[in-house]
Amino acid sequence: MGIFDRFKKEKKLTIAACTSGAVVKMEDIPDPAFSQGILGFACGIEPKYGKIFAPVDGIVTQLSETLHAIGLETAEGVEILIHIGVDTIDMQGDGFSAMAEIGDTVKCGQMLITMELDKIRAAGHPTVVVTAVTNSDDFVGVTLTADETAEVGAPLIDVMR
Amino acid sequence: MQTFKYKINDPLGIHARPAGLLAKLAKAYADTTVSLTKGENTVKASQLMKLMSLAIKQGDEVTVTVEGEREAEVAEAVLDFFEKNL
Numbered sequence: 001m002g003i004f005d006r007f008k009k010e011k012k013l014t015i016a017a018c019t020s021g022a023v024v025k026m027e028d029i030p031d032p033a034f035s036q037g038i039l040g041f042a043c044g045i046e047p048k049y050g051k052i053f054a055p056v057d058g059i060v061t062q063l064s065e066t067l068h069a070i071g072l073e074t075a076e077g078v079e080i081l082i083h084i085g086v087d088t089i090d091m092q093g094d095g096f097s098a099m100a101e102i103g104d105t106v107k108c109g110q111m112l113i114t115m116e117l118d119k120i121r122a123a124g125h126p127t128v129v130v131t132a133v134t135n136s137d138d139f140v141g142v143t144l145t146a147d148e149t150a151e152v153g154a155p156l157i158d159v160m161r
Numbered sequence: 162m163q164t165f166k167y168k169i170n171d172p173l174g175i176h177a178r179p180a181g182l183l184a185k186l187a188k189a190y191a192d193t194t195v196s197l198t199k200g201e202n203t204v205k206a207s208q209l210m211k212l213m214s215l216a217i218k219q220g221d222e223v224t225v226t227v228e229g230e231r232e233a234e235v236a237e238a239v240l241d242f243f244e245k246n247l
Contacts, residue, residue: 081210
């Protein structure tokens with residue numbers, strides 16, 4: 001690896017897919033808070049199964065009591081919010097289980113949350129899982145790198161410092 | 162410094178959507194700092210993830226503190242946001 005490659009590597013953080021399924025572009029997420037960028041750069045994955053894995057190495061900084069959203073922060077200061085489904089806060093945690101808690105150090109690929117997709121559908125909510133870089137304004141560029149489908153652990157978003 | 166207390170009426174509290182809107186509002190005033198206090202914890206309203214980590218629920222009382230060049234104007238805008246959204 002040359003000096004230039006190393007420089008490039010240090011300037012870029014790759015966020016992996018936290019689950020597997022069809023990729024939903026930011027503007028197509030059926031929740032205006034995300035599609036309008038209010039919560040930072042975002043993209044969705046229409047999950048094939050009800051499991052969420054850490055998309056980066058980091059610390060759990062936020063976990064809602066209703067377990068439908070979890071926040072992580074990386075050593076580089078990138079803040080990532082994973083939000084499961086739309087308006088699923090209404091479900092008050094029913095169908096969701098968390099395998100991590102606030103303050104935990106997690107490794108990319110570690111399981112964080114399981115959710116029952118059937119229960120989310122039965123409650124009348126879209127199941128799309130959103131990965132948002134809530135402080136994307138603080139970085140030079142944040143881009144979606146995945147194509148039409150994402151596999152858990154494969155690159156999803158690049159953050160350039 | 163301007164400060165006011167507000168009791169949250171929204172049944173869902175300050176969850177992702179209102180937190181995002183509030184952080185955006187706070188960020189729009191670079192010369193003025195908006196802070197929220199719940200119990201012993203105080204966070205800057207512009208820091209979305211920290212704001213969400215306060216887990217503010219219906220019935221919680223928060224103290225909003227505004228400091229800076231345009232504190233009177235910003236305090237009014239923030240109070241208006243709380244009344245309309247929370």
